[in-house]
Amino acid sequence: xxxxxxxSAMTAGSATLKTVETVLAKGKTIAATVLExxxxxxxxxxxxxxxxxxxxxxxxxxxxxxxxxxxxxxxIAESLDTKAQTETPLTFPNACHIAExxxxxxxxxxxxxxxxxxxxxxxxxxxxxVEGQGHGALACGLGQALLEQTVYDTEGGQLITxxxxxxxxxxxxxxxALRDALHPVPATTNPLGVKGVGEAATTAAIATVMNAIxxxxxxxxxxxxxxxxxxxxxxxxxxxxxxxxxx
Numbered sequence: 749x750x751x752x753x754x755x756s757a758m759t760a761g762s763a764t765l766k767t768v769e770t771v772l773a774k775g776k777t778i779a780a781t782v783l784e785x786x787x788x789x790x791x792x793x794x795x796x797x798x799x800x801x802x803x804x805x806x807x808x809x810x811x812x813x814x815x816x817x818x819x820x821x822x823x824i825a826e827s828l829d830t831k832a833q834t835e836t837p838l839t840f841p842n843a844c845h846i847a848e849x850x851x852x853x854x855x856x857x858x859x860x861x862x863x864x865x866x867x868x869x870x871x872x873x874x875x876x877x878v879e880g881q882g883h884g885a886l887a888c889g890l891g892q893a894l895l896e897q898t899v900y901d902t903e904g905g906q907l908i909t910x911x912x913x914x915x916x917x918x919x920x921x922x923x924x925a926l927r928d929a930l931h932p933v934p935a936t937t938n939p940l941g942v943k944g945v946g947e948a949a950t951t952a953a954i955a956t957v958m959n960a961i962x963x964x965x966x967x968x969x970x971x972x973x974x975x976x977x978x979x980x981x982x983x984x985x986x987x988x989x990x991x992x993x994x995x
Contacts, residue, residue, distance in 0.1 A: 755944070757873060759836050762938045767832040775808065775828060778815050782806060837937040841948035842868040845956040847924075851964050853990070856983025858894060858961060860924035865952070867928070870935040870943035878945050882928060885946035889953025891918035897976050916976075967992045 772792050779797035780787040783804050791800050798805035806814070808828075815827040848862040865886065872878050895916035899908045909915040934941030954975070961977050962970040969989035973981055 757940065757942045758839060758935075758938050758944075759834075761873075761940045761942065762834045762836045763832065765939050766834045767830055770832050771828055771830045774826060774830065775811055775815075778818070778824060778828070779806060779811055781818075781824075782811065782814055839870065839935045839937050839943040841870070841943040841945065842933070843948040843952045845949070845952040847953075847956045847960040849957065849960040849964055851961065851982060851986065853983070853986040856979035856981070856986060858977060858979070858982055860890070860957065863924040863926050863956075865926065865928045865949065866931050867945075867948050868931050868933050868943065869945045869948065870932055871941040872930060872932055873940070873942060878930070879928070881946040882949045883926070885949035886926065886953050887918050887923060888946075889950045890922065890924075890957060891916075892950075892975060893954050893957040894918075894976050894978070895922065897978070965989050 775792065775797055776787055776790040779785075779790050783790070783797070783799050783806060785799045785804070789800050790797055792798075792808075796805040796807050797811055812828040815824065816829075818824045819827045844866045846864045847860055850859045850861050851857070852859075863886070865882070867882055869878060895918055897909070897916065899914075900906065901908055935943045958973070958975065958977065961973065961982065962968075964970070965973075965982070965985050967989045969985045969992065970982070973985055
């Protein structure tokens, strides 16, 4: 879900920007006619087209109304009503995530003692939204790595974990103390310079936590641990490591 907003910023944002630029370009041409000035002397500022260096100007909405009338009379080919499209290549956010985990070998319980994340989502349009998506995506990644698992009845295929009473969705007390920062590097594939936000944290959190668990269990016993790394699976890996070390 986080990536939907990211893609919208790239695709819809780019298309909107191109459309606005097209409207302003058309508006300057029409405003030059209405204000009886050279097009090179027309500037757009504060919602108005104006003749530079004078007090002659017309608002965007008034010009739009005049343009619609001029089109009806056949004086111009197009009004300010504008459609535009743009092709936006994919972008790929970057991130560096580090997790410190503590494992109780007697119970298999995993505690994320510390988590640090540095993300690159390109130009930041809204810090609050970006931080919220990052935190939410991190929770999704931790949930997939440690908790979330769908269970089906082996005979009839009926979903057993059909509600949040049975499905282990991450909650507030599952979240670690988080240190996060942004290192934005503008994208070159769209005019806004934006990249994805949520997908970086979701992807990074899964690999970071699983690698930390693998590294914490000695002897390579955690190398083939499948997600989610539930206490039962982690405990079994710890017992395997203990047996491999000679008890």
